[in-house]
Structure formats: C-alpha cells, structure tokens
Amino acid sequence: MNQSPFASITPVVKNLLIINVLFFIGSYVLERAGINLDVLLSAFYFNSPLFRPWQVVTYMFMHANFAHIFFNMFALFMFGPTLEYVMGPKRFLQYYFITGIGALALQMLVQAIEVHGVIGSFTVANRDIGPYVNYAGFNKLKEIYYGITLGASGSIFGLLLAFGFLFPNVEMMVLFIPVPIKAKYLIGGYIVLELIGGFGQFAGDSVAHFAHLGGALFGFLLLKYWRMQRPDNFY
Numbered sequence: 001m002n003q004s005p006f007a008s009i010t011p012v013v014k015n016l017l018i019i020n021v022l023f024f025i026g027s028y029v030l031e032r033a034g035i036n037l038d039v040l041l042s043a044f045y046f047n048s049p050l051f052r053p054w055q056v057v058t059y060m061f062m063h064a065n066f067a068h069i070f071f072n073m074f075a076l077f078m079f080g081p082t083l084e085y086v087m088g089p090k091r092f093l094q095y096y097f098i099t100g101i102g103a104l105a106l107q108m109l110v111q112a113i114e115v116h117g118v119i120g121s122f123t124v125a126n127r128d129i130g131p132y133v134n135y136a137g138f139n140k141l142k143e144i145y146y147g148i149t150l151g152a153s154g155s156i157f158g159l160l161l162a163f164g165f166l167f168p169n170v171e172m173m174v175l176f177i178p179v180p181i182k183a184k185y186l187i188g189g190y191i192v193l194e195l196i197g198g199f200g201q202f203a204g205d206s207v208a209h210f211a212h213l214g215g216a217l218f219g220f221l222l223l224k225y226w227r228m229q230r231p232d233n234f235y
Helices: 011-031 037-041 055-061 066-087 089-119 135-146 153-166 183-200 209-226
Strands: 171-174 177-182
Touching: 011 037, 011 055, 011 066, 011 089, 037 055, 055 089, 066 089, 066 153, 089 135, 089 153, 089 209, 153 183, 153 209, 171 183, 177 183, 183 209
Parallel strands: none
Antiparallel strands: 171 177
16 A cells, blocks of 8 residues: 655644645635735835734745745655654744744845945835935835745745755755755755845846845754754664
C-alpha cells in the first residue's frame, strides 16, 4: 500500500499550510464581496496611514496570487518537516514567526532609509506626502507609503537558511540543472541573487528582496543564538 506524501507532514507545518490556504481562499472570496483583505492584513510602512500593528503578523499569511502561495507552501512542505523534527514544534514555530517579523523589520528599515533620502526624515509630517512636489520624490514616497508587503517568503527564506546551515552537504536537484547541488551552494547562491535584486532595484521588479534577506539574516542570528548544530547521522 502506497503511503500518502502528506503522511510525513509534521503538526506545525500542517497547521501553517492550512492557515495560509484558508487566508488565500478567504481573500479571494471576500474580494468578490467588496472586502479587500490586502489593505487590512498586508503590511504597510510603519508611518503609512494604512499601517496597523497586527499587520506585522498577518502579512505572513497573505499572498498576491496562486503562484506566490504555491511556491511558498511547496518550500514549507519540502523543508519544514525536517526542521520541525530537528528543532521541535515549539522552537520551530518560534523560528517561523521570528524570521517572518525580522523580514518585515529589515524591509521597513530599508524603506525608512529611502524615505530619509527623499525628505531628510524617516517620517512624513501628518502622513501627507502631497507637499513633496518633486515628481521622482513624490512617486518614491507613494510607492513606499502605499505599497504592500505580503507573503510567507521571509519565513521561507529563514527555513532555507536553516536547512543550508544544518544540512550543508545534502545534495538537491533543481529544475533544468541535470546535476545535484549541495544545499550550502544552492541556498547560498539564492541569497546572493536576492542581494543583487535588492541593491540593483531593477525596473519593474516588485519583489521585496530585503524582506527575503531579513528572513535569512534573522534565521542565521537565531540559529547562532540557540547554538543549533546538525544532528549526527540525520542524513
């Protein structure tokens, strides 16, 4: 009798998958009823008039489209159970949320630096960007103050970092690459690409690269703080 591929999903990963899918379906249904959860639950810059404190957590469960949630949940499904087994459910859940919050923290720090570069301050007086008439500056402020950050990607990058850190020599296969690549090289290369994307600020790129990097950074710091090491003979 063939075992279901979902039989090995650990409890915390299973619940995270369910919650993310429920948020995605709920957003889709309510949007058709005229309720935009993106504005309520996605994250905005801390000085934006649309920012609400709960967005620091809820943004992790919002996704822009099917491809966005599919690839995030696929990564959670692939890497999460192993890490939950090694860390234990409680610590794994802490790791997931801390890296997600850390991802948003770095994203907002970068946004604050960009705002300061436009107006010489980290916040706009009365949260009104109208007086800043310079066209380029106005557009930059509008992008920061009214652009949303959403998705589990920050936490997912934390998981990728943890897997590469704890299991650096595990060989992984990648689509279109015919040879296995060790986790430390594959995940390290992915982080380098995010650095290039973040600092390059390429036109038309709407990916929150610094949120991804924030998830990886906080994941690394957390693993070092916990002094976690690869368990012997796990692979």
